Structure formats: C-alpha cells, structure tokens
Amino acid sequence: MVHTSSGSQPKHWYNWQARLPPSWLHPLLILMWFIIGISLRLTNLTAKPPWTDEFCTLVFSLGNTFLSVPLDIAIAPDILLQPLQLNPAATIGNVVHNLVTQDTHPPLYFVLAYLWMKLFPSEGGLVSLFAARSLPALIGAASIPCAYILGRVAFRSPLVGHLAAAMMAVSPYGIFLSQEARHYSLAALWVTASLTCLVIATRHIQNRTPLPIWIAFLWVGINALGIATHYFFALTLCTEAIVLIFLAWHQKQTSSKYSLFFSPPWRRIYAVAIGTFVAGLIWLPIFLENKNRSNLTEWIQGSRVGLDWLSPIFQALGTLIAMISLLPVESSQLLVVIPSGVVMLTFFIWAVPILLRGIEIQLQHPENRMMIQVLSGVAIAAIALFFIFTYFLGIDLTRGARYNFVYFPAIVVLLGASLAVCWHPPKELIEKEQGKNGIKSIGKWGINGKKAVMLIWLMGFFSAVTVICNLGYQKYYRPDLFVQLIQQTSPTPVLIATTHKTYVHTGEMMGVAREIKLANSLQNPLFLLAHQDKDPTTSTIALENTLKKLPRPFDLWLVNFHAPAAEAVKTCVMPDTKSLPSVDGYEYELYHCQ
Numbered sequence: 001m002v003h004t005s006s007g008s009q010p011k012h013w014y015n016w017q018a019r020l021p022p023s024w025l026h027p028l029l030i031l032m033w034f035i036i037g038i039s040l041r042l043t044n045l046t047a048k049p050p051w052t053d054e055f056c057t058l059v060f061s062l063g064n065t066f067l068s069v070p071l072d073i074a075i076a077p078d079i080l081l082q083p084l085q086l087n088p089a090a091t092i093g094n095v096v097h098n099l100v101t102q103d104t105h106p107p108l109y110f111v112l113a114y115l116w117m118k119l120f121p122s123e124g125g126l127v128s129l130f131a132a133r134s135l136p137a138l139i140g141a142a143s144i145p146c147a148y149i150l151g152r153v154a155f156r157s158p159l160v161g162h163l164a165a166a167m168m169a170v171s172p173y174g175i176f177l178s179q180e181a182r183h184y185s186l187a188a189l190w191v192t193a194s195l196t197c198l199v200i201a202t203r204h205i206q207n208r209t210p211l212p213i214w215i216a217f218l219w220v221g222i223n224a225l226g227i228a229t230h231y232f233f234a235l236t237l238c239t240e241a242i243v244l245i246f247l248a249w250h251q252k253q254t255s256s257k258y259s260l261f262f263s264p265p266w267r268r269i270y271a272v273a274i275g276t277f278v279a280g281l282i283w284l285p286i287f288l289e290n291k292n293r294s295n296l297t298e299w300i301q302g303s304r305v306g307l308d309w310l311s312p313i314f315q316a317l318g319t320l321i322a323m324i325s326l327l328p329v330e331s332s333q334l335l336v337v338i339p340s341g342v343v344m345l346t347f348f349i350w351a352v353p354i355l356l357r358g359i360e361i362q363l364q365h366p367e368n369r370m371m372i373q374v375l376s377g378v379a380i381a382a383i384a385l386f387f388i389f390t391y392f393l394g395i396d397l398t399r400g401a402r403y404n405f406v407y408f409p410a411i412v413v414l415l416g417a418s419l420a421v422c423w424h425p426p427k428e429l430i431e432k433e434q435g436k437n438g439i440k441s442i443g444k445w446g447i448n449g450k451k452a453v454m455l456i457w458l459m460g461f462f463s464a465v466t467v468i469c470n471l472g473y474q475k476y477y478r479p480d481l482f483v484q485l486i487q488q489t490s491p492t493p494v495l496i497a498t499t500h501k502t503y504v505h506t507g508e509m510m511g512v513a514r515e516i517k518l519a520n521s522l523q524n525p526l527f528l529l530a531h532q533d534k535d536p537t538t539s540t541i542a543l544e545n546t547l548k549k550l551p552r553p554f555d556l557w558l559v560n561f562h563a564p565a566a567e568a569v570k571t572c573v574m575p576d577t578k579s580l581p582s583v584d585g586y587e588y589e590l591y592h593c594q
Contacts, residue, residue, distance in 0.1 A: 029162050030145050037169035038141035041178040044468045045137060046129045049515060051477040051585070052507030054181040056103065058127050059083045059503075061113035063090025065098045066503035072542040074495060074526040074550065077513035084126045084510070090114075102503070104290040106283055108228040109183030124517065132181035140178025140185040143409070144168045146192045151413045154199040154371045155362075157420060163453070164416030170460035171412060172326040173319070176473040177402060183229055184402045190226035191236050192409040195378065197222060198240050201269055202374050205247050206367070210264035211272075219272050224279035231287060232397075235406040237276060239381040243374050244269065312390045315398040316383060321348070322401070323411050324456070326463040328471035336471075347459055354452055358418030372417065375410045382407035401473070419456065425449040477585030479511035482559075485583065487521055489590065490555040495546070497528040498559045499539045505529065508560060508585065526550075532563060539563035547593070556591040 050058070059066055064083040069075070087094075095114045096107045113135055120131035147168040152161030168174055177184045197219035204211045226233035248266070325347060327340035359376075362368045386403075389395045397403050466472035486494060498509055509527055516522055528546050530539035540563045547556070547568035556572055572591035580590070 026158055026162070030148055030165060033148070033162070033165040033169045034141055034144050037144045037174075038137070040170065040175055040464045040468060041137040041140050042134070044470075045133050045179060048179075048470050048475050049478070049480050049511055050129060050132075050181065051475050051511060052504050054132070055084070055507035055510045056503065057110065057113060057181045057183075058132055060095060060099050060103060061110045061117060061132070062127060063087050063092075063094035063098065063114060065102060066506050067102070069506055069529065071500060071529050071531040072546075074528050074546050077516050077525060077527065080506075080509060080513045080527050081126060081517065084514075086117075086122050086127060100286050100289075105183065106228045106231060106286070108225065109186050109230075112186070113181075126514070126517075129181070133179060136180060136182060136185040137178045139189055140174060143174065143185065143189050143192055146189060146196075147409060147412055147416070150192055150196045150199070150409060151416045153196055154375065154413060155368055155417055155420070159423060160413070160416045160420045162416075163419040163423065164413045166457055167324075167415050167419070167460060168409075168412050170457065170464045171323055171408075172460065172463035172467045172472055173323040173401070173404070173408060174412075175464045175467045176322075177405060177408075179468065180402075182402070184405050187226060187230040187233055188405040188408055190222055190229060190233060191405060191407075193222045194219065194226060194236060194240065195375070195409055195413075197272075198243065198378075199371060199374060201244075201265065201272075202247065202370060204265040205251065205269075206370060208263060208265060211268040213268065216268045216272050216275075220275035220279065223272075223276040227280050227283060230405075231283070232403055232406055234280065235382060235385055236378070237280075238385060239378040239407065241273070242381045243377045246377060247374075312387065312396055312398040315401075316386060316404075319398070319401045319404045320383075320411070322463075322473070323404075323408060324351075324415065324463075325459045326466055326472040328466050330474050331471055351452075351456055351459075354422060355415065355418045358421035359414065361421045362417050368417070372414070375414050375417075378410045379407045379414070382410075419453050422449040422452050475584070477508060477511055478583055479508075479515045479586070481581075482512060482583045482586045482588070483515040483519055483522075485580065486525075486555075486557065487519065489580065490522075490557075492592075493524045493526070493554045494522060494557055495526045495528060495550060495554055496557045496559055497530060497543055497546070497561055499536070499562045500529040500531045501533070505560070512559075512586075530561075530563065536563040540566050544568050550593075553592070553594045556593055558589040558591070559586050561589070 062083070062085075064085075064087055066083060068083055069080055092111055092114060095110050099105065099107045099110055113132065116135045117127060117131045120128045122128060123130075144165045148161040148165035150161075151164035152158055154160070174185075174188075177188060197215060200215055201211055201219075223233075223237060226236065321344075325344055327344050328336050329340045329344065331337050331340070359372060362372050382404075386397045389397045463472065486496075496509065496512060498505055500506065506529060509529060513527060516525055528543065530542035530546075532539040539561070543561075543563070544566035547566060556569065558569075569591060572593040574589065574591050577590055
C-alpha cells in the first residue's frame with residue numbers, strides 16, 4: 001500500500017491549492033451551483049403529467065390506499081381519483097401500514113412526503129402535484145453541496161469539489177431523478193453520504209489510523225437510512241464491501257506481517273459492517289413478504305430472445321451517457337433526432353479522450369490514485385452487479401434507469417476529478433497547436449483546458465433543459481395527449497375500460513381521470529377497471545355486464561385491455577382508426593356504441 005506521508009511528489013503532480021481562489025469565495029460558489037441546480041429542478045416541475053409510479057407515491061404518502069377504488073363497475077372520475085384527496089384522519093401509522101402491506105418499498109421517503117405535503121393546500125380537491133414533486137427537487141438540489149463535500153474530502157481539493165458540484169447541478173440524470181415524485185433523489189443523497197464515509201475510511205486504511213468513532217456511528221446511521229429509503233441501496237453497500245475487500249487484500253499483499261483483523265482502522269470498519277447488517281435485517285421480513293407481490297415487478301423481467309440479449313448493454317450505456325449529456329434524441333421528429341444525435345456523438349468523440357486523460361493524470365499521484373480506484377471500483381462493481389442480476393438472475397435492472405442511483409454520485413465526482421486536471425492542466429496534458437498564436441489546447445481541436453470544462457458544463461446545462469422540457473427522459477405515459485384525442489374524437493359520453501391486475505393499472509387510469517378533471521370538457525365520462533387474476537375472461541365478463549347496463553349512445557375506449565372481446569362489443573361499430581395517432585403508454589381501440 002502506498003503511504004500518503006511520502007515527502008516527495010511524482011513529477012506529474014502539481015499544487016492544487018496554489019491555483020485556487022481565496023477561501024471566502026468557496027461558499028459563494030457552492031451557493032451559485034445550488035441556485036442553478038434548484039432553479040433547473042423547479043422549472044416546469046408540474047408541466048409533465050404524473051405517471052403510475054408517481055401516483056403510487058401520492059396515494060401511499062397521503063395515508064390512503066388503492067383498495068378504495070371499485071372494480072368491475074363503471075365509475076366516475078371523481079371516484080377513481082378519491083385516493084388522491086387529502087385525508088386529515090390519516091396518520092404516519094397508516095402510511096407505513098399501507099405501504100408495507102400493499103407495496104414493495106420501505107417507508108422512510110413516504111413518511112417524509114406525508115409530512116411535507118401536509119404543508120400545501122389541495123388543488124381542485126386533489127393533492128398538489130407541486131408539493132409532491134418539490135420535495136425530491138429540494139433533496140436533489142441538496143445533493144449539490146454534498147457532491148462538493150465528497151469531491152473535496154476524496155481528493156483534498158476544493159477545485160474537484162466545485163467541479164463535481166457544478167456537474168451535479170446540471171446533470172440530466174440528476175434532473176430526471178429530482179423532477180419525479182419518487183424516492184430516488186433521497187436514495188442518491190444517502191449514497192453520496194455513504195461514499196463520503198467510505199473515502200474517509202480509505203484514508204485511515206492508507207494511514208493505518210483508527211477510524212473516528214463518530215464517523216463509524218454516522219456511517220451506520222446513513223446506511224440504515226439508505227436501506228429504509230430503497231432496498232436497492234443495498235447494492236451500494238455491496239460495492240463498498242467489494243472495494244474494502246480489495247483494499248484489505250492489497251494491504252495484505254504489501255505488508256504480509258500486518259494483521260488486518262486487529263489493526264486500528266479495520267476493527268471499527270468491521271463494527272460498521274455489523275451495524276449496517278443489523279440495520280438491514282430489520283427489513284428482511286418485509287422484503288421477503290414482497291415476494292407475494294411479484295406481479296408489481298413483472299415489468300423488470302425482460303425478454304431474452306434474439307437481439308434482446310444485447311438490450312441491457314445499450315440500456316446501461318445509455319444511462320451512463322445521460323449522466324453527462326442528453327439532447328432530444330427521443331423526439332418523434334427526425335429533423336430533431338438526427339442533429340441531436342450528431343452533436344452528442346461529436347461531443348463524446350471529443351470529450352471522452354480528455355476525460356480519460358484527466359483520470360490518467362490523477363492516477364499518477366499516489367493518494368489520488370487510491371481515491372480514483374475506490375470511486376471507479378464502486379461504479380464498476382455496481383454495473384457488474386446490474387449485469388449479474390440481468391443475465392444470471394433474470395431481473396433486468398438496466399430497464400429502470402432510475403436504479404442507477406446506486407453509483408451515480410461516484411460518476412459525478414470522478415468527472416469532477418478529471419475536469420480539475422483540465423482546468424489546471426499539467427504540461428503532459430497540453431498540446432501546442434501549430435497555429436500562428438501557438439494557443440495551448442486540450443485534445444486535438446484547439447480548445448484550451450478551461451474552455452473544455454466550460455463546454456462540457458454547457459452541454460450538461462442544455463441537456464438539463466432537454467429533460468425539463470420533456471424532450472429527454474420522456475414520461476412513459478402521456479394521459480394529456482390521450483385525453484386531447486378523446487376530446488377531438490368522441491362527441492358522445494365515453495366509457496374508458498382497461499384490464500386491472502394491480503394498482504399500476506389503477507394509476508394508468510388515474511392519469512387519464514386527472515387530465516379529464518383538469519380539462520373539464522367531457523360529458524359524464526366513466527371508467528371500468530375490469531379485474532383479472534389468472535383468467536383473462538373475468539375481465540371480459542365484467543366488460544360485458546357493464547356494457548349491457550349503460551344507456552346508448554356512447555363511445556367505448558378499450559385502453560391497455562388484455563382480454564378476449566365481449567359479445568356486447570360486437571354490437572358496436574369500430575371506426576377506421578388508422579389516422580389516429582399512437583399515445584405513449586396507452587394502447588387503445590375505439591368503438592361507437594349507437
């Protein structure tokens with residue numbers, strides 16, 4: 001193991017501190033990054049309609065339940081939306097009980113959301129969407145100064161901290177997590193805090209000094225809160241364990257007479273591991289009970305036929321890229337997609353060699369080499385775990401981009417460490433252009449270090465704008481467009497029918513009902529949630545009975561309806577719908593029942 005106490009520095013190293021602004025300026029810079037980050041996260045916060053996972057947060061955080069929604073009968077939008085109404089009688093106990101008995105997530109974030117949303121008035125009788133989304137936005141903004149702390153502690157450099165905070169402020173992936181009424185921004189915050197404890201422990205392992213007891217207790221507390229926020233936080237703990245095992249092995253190789261079991265830093269690290277394990281055991285019975293609700297996670301079990309074997313690789317790569325840059329490549333307009341793709345490709349062809357060279361320079365300093373290895377080890381181990389779950393356990397974690405919170409802060413700080421080298425490049429990184437002015441540049445395109453950092457940050461900023469305008473990380477469901485389609489197509493009353501298995505399908509229809517309530521333009525719309533377990537004909541029977549009772553004329557919209565057609569549907573006329581547009585999240589068939 002390389003000791004940090006060595007008096008000589010390698011020839012490639014240079015003094016960070018000599019090039020930094022005065023200390024009083026650092027808080028102002030952190031405040032600036034925070035203001036930029038919170039402004040981006042609050043922009044267009046309610047412009048995008050909530051989707052089914054967000055409805056899960058809204059309902060359970062109010063202390064309500066989806067079980068109050070009637071099934072197999074036609075109901076009005078207000079009845080369907082009743083779980084979204086504020087419930088003064090609900091308590092934290094209701095929140096926890098409903099969540100652990102009906103959902104698959106631990107309750108910490110939902111309890112915080114319960115307390116937070118009580119501070120806001122209702123909107124049209126329903127819970128405020130701004131209230132629900134502003135909490136993760138604020139938590140996501142809080143991750144900006146935390147990224148500064150992690151970068152500064154890891155590399156003992158305010159410059160690395162500032163650049164990590166700056167990139168966290170504009171990261172399109174960070175914006176995506178922060179603008180959803182879900183718990184992932186809080187989970188990412190705990191990851192940042194836990195990684196900070198890990199790098200402090202690494203420093204003590206290097207110096208062979210005891211880990212401060214208050215750091216040990218803090219680390220256990222952070223890990224306990226992380227598990228209570230999302231079970232996948234355990235993946236971060238696994239990556240930390242892998243890194244610590246590597247450090248122990250490396251130290252054993254370099255000092256064979258040195259006892260790891262009784263050395264000062266390792267005794268308290270073992271205590272942290274035991275305390276974290278006990279904190280995780282608390283949730284084990286509830287986690288095992290979640291197996292009885294496996295139908296809520298069926299979507300994550302991807303197909304493995306033909307080219308589907310390659311999908312996880314591209315999904316993981318796409319999420320990694322979107323942590324830095326994401327232009328509107330998801331647009332439906334080719335005139336937007338093609339230029340966006342070309343710009344992103346050009347950007348990465350230019351930027352990736354610069355970023356890799358920055359990491360290479362950092363590796364030439366013994367102390368920073370260890371921190372690069374620790375943080376990159378966390379990221380690589382996490383990605384490896386994702387592929388193990390995907391290819392060997394049949395659980396495709398790469399399908400949910402949000403799950404990558406388990407290593408996202410590590411990527412941001414590594415990015416900050418690389419950009420710090422670009423900001424003050426040593427001679428080994430500078431190439432002189434053969435132009436008239438002999439301008440010092442980074443890479444091959446005549447751009448100097450500070451300009452390169454600014455360009456990378458600006459790409460992140462424009463990518464953040466892409467996300468907040470719903471041109472990147474687009475919502476899976478677009479009930480707003482579907483309701484507009486109904487308004488334009490159906491002059492008569494409508495029945496919107498879907499097959500129902502879990503509250504996920506209730507949430508799909510809640511999105512439509514909420515848009516109808518906001519538009520207030522449809523005449524007496526009705527909803528049918530036709531429940532089915534294993535026999536799809538139960539949904540068919542429910543639809544048949546409902547159609548027989550409704551007065552005609554009306555339009556029947558079968559939405560995400562996966563069951564055989566009812567006999568009564570055959571008495572309705574199916575118009576030519578080829579000219580009607582498709583809508584994300586809503587596969588539909590239209591029938592005119594005269």
